[in-house]
Ligand code: NAD
């Protein structure tokens with residue numbers, strides 16, 4: 001009989017969190033939710049506690065702790081309430097779970113992701129920003145503690161599956177990540193100046209949280225994924241490629257030295273990646289239907305347009321520069337995307353702000369977590385300042401009002 005996997009779902013109230021809990025609930029005999037975490041959404045977290053009955057629930061925002069504790073008590077649930085980053089790290093590292101789903105959005109997920117790696121847990125990694133910010137440190141921590149990382153990002157999950165037919169690192173000639181192209185595929189740069197928040201987050205193929213949806217619209221998401229692939233698969237930038245594939249059915253490809261190319265295909269639904277991570281090396285039901293290629297009709301491929309979508313080029317530059325450059329790229333992008341979502345800046349300001357931060361904070365060696373976090377903070381301050389100046393000087397009419 002298989003033993004029961006005990007799972008911490010970090011970012012449980014988000015889009016990945018919901019998909020993960022859906023897969024877990026399909027396998028009560030082998031998968032159990034033991035820890036649930038969220039940022040600020042107490043009511044959503046309470047509802048999840050009522051349906052999944054974890055032993056622990058963590059709300060990051062300390063001002064929400066009383067509401068969580070009282071809500072659990074009033075509902076008659078045995079779930080213990082916790083708050084703050086240190087509590088989350090302790091739970092992730094301790095006996096409460098053997099598997100951690102890292103699905104917090106942004107650099108805010110770094111510490112808990114690192115804690116899972118250091119504690120040697122099975123780590124289902126969706127939080128790509130932590131790899132972009134501190135990829136070397138995170139991979140070294142995982143290797144040092146024998147933590148098993150299973151990428152959840154659909155492209156990297158595809159590559160993870162295709163790489164099972166590799167014997168040595170030298171067998172791989174190239175890894176090609178596919179990209180849907182986002183909601184603005186085919187548009188000119190000029191025409192993107194006035195796009196709204198609602199247009200940017202309306203992804204044609206995937207249903208995701210607001211930050212990654214904007215990243216998909218700017219193609220920064222693919223840029224972050226290049227850096228993610230570099231760390232996960234220990235592969236240099238020159239062996240990585242990007243192919244736009246609007247149907248989002250081929251999730252990525254691995255080309256081998258003998259001319260074979262393996263790809264993984266499936267419907268665009270994150271439950272497949274999560275089921276791979278939860279069941280591996282076994283295959284388990286995910287709730288996702290199989291792929292009917294006759295019904296889908298055709299698969300198209302095209303080169304990405306880095307003229308209209310400079311974020312992809314900027315990410316490639318940061319990957320090549322190495323050191324602190326990816327941390328700067330990620331921090332500037334998080335600040336710019338948040339300002340765009342708040343209606344403070346226009347869409348084209350996102351790449352402009354990232355480019356500016358990269359130019360003003362040249363790459364330095366990234367020796368320690370402290371150095372990376374200091375760079376992250378510096379890039380955030382600098383970009384925040386640039387956002388306020390831009391918002392004042394341009395007095396952009398808030399596009400979504
Ligand atoms: P989301 O916005 O839907 O959910 C984010 C979750 O993180 C929420 O539960 C929120 O409460 C929590 N959170 C936010 N800030 C926090 C903080 N400071 N401290 C603790 N918790 C915090 O995001 P999502 O779309 O589910 O994406 C999560 C991660 O997975 C991102 O890194 C994203 O790039 C990655 N990812 C998502 C998808 C997808 O299909 N949604 C696909 C690939 C990768």
Ligand code: MG
Pocket residue numbers: 153154155225
């Ligand atoms: Mg992806």
